[in-house]
Amino acid sequence: MKANATIVAKGIAMADCDPAIKKCLLALFNFELENTNVKNPQYKEKYQDIIDANVGSWATESSGNLK
Amino acid sequence: MKISRIKLENFRQHKNIDIELDSSRSSFTILKGRNGAGKTNMLKAITWVMTGKLAKDEPKFDLVSLVSNSASREASKGEIIEVVVRVDIDLGTSGMAQVERSARFVKTGDGIQDLDVSATNLSVMTLEDKSRGYQKEPNPEIWLEKVFPDRFSHYFLFDGEHLERFFKDTEATFVKKAVLEIANIDQLEKLVEHLGNVNQQLVKEVGSIAGVKGEELRKDYEFIEKKIEGIVEELKAKEVSRLELDEQLSQAREKMGDIAAIQKDIAYRNKLEGIAQSASDRGREARKELNSWAFKIGPALMLSGQIKAVEKEIKTARTKKVLPPPYKPEALQELLDQATCICGRGLEANSDSCKHVEGLLAKFAGLSEIGTLLSELQQPLQYVKARVDSTPDTLQSTQERIKSALSDESKAMEELSVIKQKLAGHDDAQISFIAKKHDAAKKSLDSLLLQIGSLERQLEDQREKLALVRKDIENEAATKAKSREALQRQKFAEATLKTAQGMYENFSNQVRVKVAEELSQEFQSMIWKKNFFKPVQIDEDYRVLVYNKFDVEMRGELSKGETACLAFAFSLTLSNVAGFSYPMVVDSPLARFDSEVKEFVSSVLAKALESEVESEGKQILMLMTDSEYNDDVADALAHMKPKVWEIVFDQENAESRLVALK
Numbered sequence: 001m002k003a004n005a006t007i008v009a010k011g012i013a014m015a016d017c018d019p020a021i022k023k024c025l026l027a028l029f030n031f032e033l034e035n036t037n038v039k040n041p042q043y044k045e046k047y048q049d050i051i052d053a054n055v056g057s058w059a060t061e062s063s064g065n066l067k
Numbered sequence: 068m069k070i071s072r073i074k075l076e077n078f079r080q081h082k083n084i085d086i087e088l089d090s091s092r093s094s095f096t097i098l099k100g101r102n103g104a105g106k107t108n109m110l111k112a113i114t115w116v117m118t119g120k121l122a123k124d125e126p127k128f129d130l131v132s133l134v135s136n137s138a139s140r141e142a143s144k145g146e147i148i149e150v151v152v153r154v155d156i157d158l159g160t161s162g163m164a165q166v167e168r169s170a171r172f173v174k175t176g177d178g179i180q181d182l183d184v185s186a187t188n189l190s191v192m193t194l195e196d197k198s199r200g201y202q203k204e205p206n207p208e209i210w211l212e213k214v215f216p217d218r219f220s221h222y223f224l225f226d227g228e229h230l231e232r233f234f235k236d237t238e239a240t241f242v243k244k245a246v247l248e249i250a251n252i253d254q255l256e257k258l259v260e261h262l263g264n265v266n267q268q269l270v271k272e273v274g275s276i277a278g279v280k281g282e283e284l285r286k287d288y289e290f291i292e293k294k295i296e297g298i299v300e301e302l303k304a305k306e307v308s309r310l311e312l313d314e315q316l317s318q319a320r321e322k323m324g325d326i327a328a329i330q331k332d333i334a335y336r337n338k339l340e341g342i343a344q345s346a347s348d349r350g351r352e353a354r355k356e357l358n359s360w361a362f363k364i365g366p367a368l369m370l371s372g373q374i375k376a377v378e379k380e381i382k383t384a385r386t387k388k389v390l391p392p393p394y395k396p397e398a399l400q401e402l403l404d405q406a407t408c409i410c411g412r413g414l415e416a417n418s419d420s421c422k423h424v425e426g427l428l429a430k431f432a433g434l435s436e437i438g439t440l441l442s443e444l445q446q447p448l449q450y451v452k453a454r455v456d457s458t459p460d461t462l463q464s465t466q467e468r469i470k471s472a473l474s475d476e477s478k479a480m481e482e483l484s485v486i487k488q489k490l491a492g493h494d495d496a497q498i499s500f501i502a503k504k505h506d507a508a509k510k511s512l513d514s515l516l517l518q519i520g521s522l523e524r525q526l527e528d529q530r531e532k533l534a535l536v537r538k539d540i541e542n543e544a545a546t547k548a549k550s551r552e553a554l555q556r557q558k559f560a561e562a563t564l565k566t567a568q569g570m571y572e573n574f575s576n577q578v579r580v581k582v583a584e585e586l587s588q589e590f591q592s593m594i595w596k597k598n599f600f601k602p603v604q605i606d607e608d609y610r611v612l613v614y615n616k617f618d619v620e621m622r623g624e625l626s627k628g629e630t631a632c633l634a635f636a637f638s639l640t641l642s643n644v645a646g647f648s649y650p651m652v653v654d655s656p657l658a659r660f661d662s663e664v665k666e667f668v669s670s671v672l673a674k675a676l677e678s679e680v681e682s683e684g685k686q687i688l689m690l691m692t693d694s695e696y697n698d699d700v701a702d703a704l705a706h707m708k709p710k711v712w713e714i715v716f717d718q719e720n721a722e723s724r725l726v727a728l729k
Contacts, residue, residue: 008252011573025566029258051556
């Protein structure tokens with residue numbers, strides 16, 4: 001077994017979940033990979049941007065999160 | 068990743084060492100040498116250049132201690148001495164790199180230790196494109212941490228004599244970090260943490276735009292959040308203390324283990340002292356007896372010739388009847404008084420018979436007195452003669468007793484000297500101090516665990532409260548059009564967070580199970596009691612557990628050989644999980660084994676590593692003493708075709724050099 005970033009990324013891509021969540025997770029994961037060696041990455045703004053970019057295509061009804 | 072060259076300058080006894088290792092294919096190198104030749108310092112040099120430490124257990128050290136005594140002795144005041152360790156690394160398709168760590172010193176006096184550190188430096192040169200040549204890495208520390216993370220360096224650069232600490236429970240969190248890091252799942256862990264924080268931020272944002280009630284709820288949320296932060300901080304601090312106490316307890320336990328061995332040695336020492344004392348007493352007694360006997364028998368021995376002659380004379384006189392045979396004159400007188408001889412003849416007064424007997428009595432009266440005296444003398448003479456005659460036997464047996472006592476005493480003293488040397492520095496006060504420390508650490512840990520338990524309960528309560536307030540915020544926000552969009556965003560973040568948390572759990576469990584499976588396979592391939600152990604497990608806290616077939620956990624009870632196999636297996640497993648091979652440098656891999664286990668381990672280890680060597684291009688460097696690399700071990704490892712070097716210490720110049728053997 002050789003676990004590496006590709007396998008984790010593949011795992012996210014192949015996960016059985018909402019496509020918007022999947023896309024969001026991949027973007028967030030790539031951000032973390034790019035900042036591996038940064039002690040305190042300024043993540044909050046970037047995270048919110050990624051969330052904003054994906055929330056529009058979120059199938060809220062199918063996820064059942066909002067009534 | 069392979070080391071293609073190791074260059075040491077002025078590093079302890081390695082004043083100038085330059086060794087090229089085969090990196091073109093799998094390589095197995097043995098550096099053998101006597102104790103003190105510099106094997107361990109070779110491992111420390113490699114560890115220093117790669118991590119900045121000398122060993123995991125030695126993060127802090129005096130840099131001056133690195134300087135070669137020989138170099139320091141030769142340097143004059145004001146001169147600069149530079150300690151340099153460089154390793155050239157072959158990164159396969161990623162190119163080559165040269166990692167160099169150095170420390171500069173100024174000689175301040177005449178003494179060897181009169182040195183001041185003037186500078187330390189780490190430089191990394193990488194060669195990715197041959198046409199561009201080596202390029203200097205702008206952030207060598209970061210580059211090194213990325214290529215060879217310090218966190219698990221000790222699983223590849225290790226001392227075979229300290230394997231019992233390899234899997235201790237306090238290391239479990241580091242094992243977890245190492246495994247997750249090399250599997251890159253730690254990035255997912257960071258994602259979960261960051262997304263959790265962002266989600267909380269979004270919840271508050273939703274509250275703040277959901278009207279007056281929403282704002283009040285936001286304040287409540289923030290208040291509870293701060294409370295939680297406080298508890299988490301407190302828990303973190305307690306966790307640090309718990310790890311420290313665990314470490315203290317673990318060290319105290321190890322020492323307690325040592326104490327049991329020391330107490331055994333002390334009991335044996337006392338027994339030996341008893342044996343030596345008893346032998347000494349026996350010897351003294353025998354010598355005393357010999358002296359007393361010699362004192363008594365001495366004059367007799369000196370006069371033994373005359374005594375024998377006197378006794379002989381007495382015997383001769385009796386034979387010739389010059390002396391009367393022993394008789395009783397009173398019996399003769401009784402015959403005269405009764406006037407009857409024992410033969411029935413009459414002994415009437417004035418008869419011839421009576422006169423004859425009376426004549427005899429008169430004639431032998433004088434002689435009888437002498438005879439009686441001589442007879443009385445004969446008894447002690449015979450006794451003395453017997454003693455004189457027995458002299459050789461008595462002398463021999465007493466001398467044998469003395470000899471035996473001396474031999475017993477000497478043997479006991481010899482063993483005593485060994486055991487006393489072993490016990491040097493241990494005293495009752497020290498043992499009692501360690502026992503007290505152990506008890507104190509245990510007591511503190513118990514109390515700390517109670518506090519942690521209480522904090523965890525508080526944390527759970529506050530989190531429940533937080534969830535309730537969040538629900539209230541959601542409900543409040545859902546009723547207002549302006550906050551619905553923000554709520555949608557927060558709900559999306561929350562759903563993403565939950566998915567990420569699930570994935571993290573899933574991946575880390577998968578990796579843990581895979582690591583355990585691989586570790587188990589490697590371990591089973593090395594041990595002979597294959598049916599006795601169940602597959603090795605790694606629990607959720609990343610503690611390595613080894614159960615026997617009776618479901619008894621016995622990692623702590625494994626033999627030295629089995630512990631070594633588990634350590635080697637773990638190192639190989641981590642290497643596999645990492646996806647590329649790290650060089651494995653092991654000092655004294657077989658030091659704590661008896662000869663049979665040595666042969667066995669070297670044989671199975673060779674077999675296990677052989678597959679690694681062929682599939683992954685593994686590089687192994689073993690630092691062995693002459694007694695470790697004996698003929699049996701050499702035979703067992705021969706099919707791996709190791710390149711063997713000898714580290715020879717030149718006593719005159721106080722420096723080591725390398726000699727290629729084969």
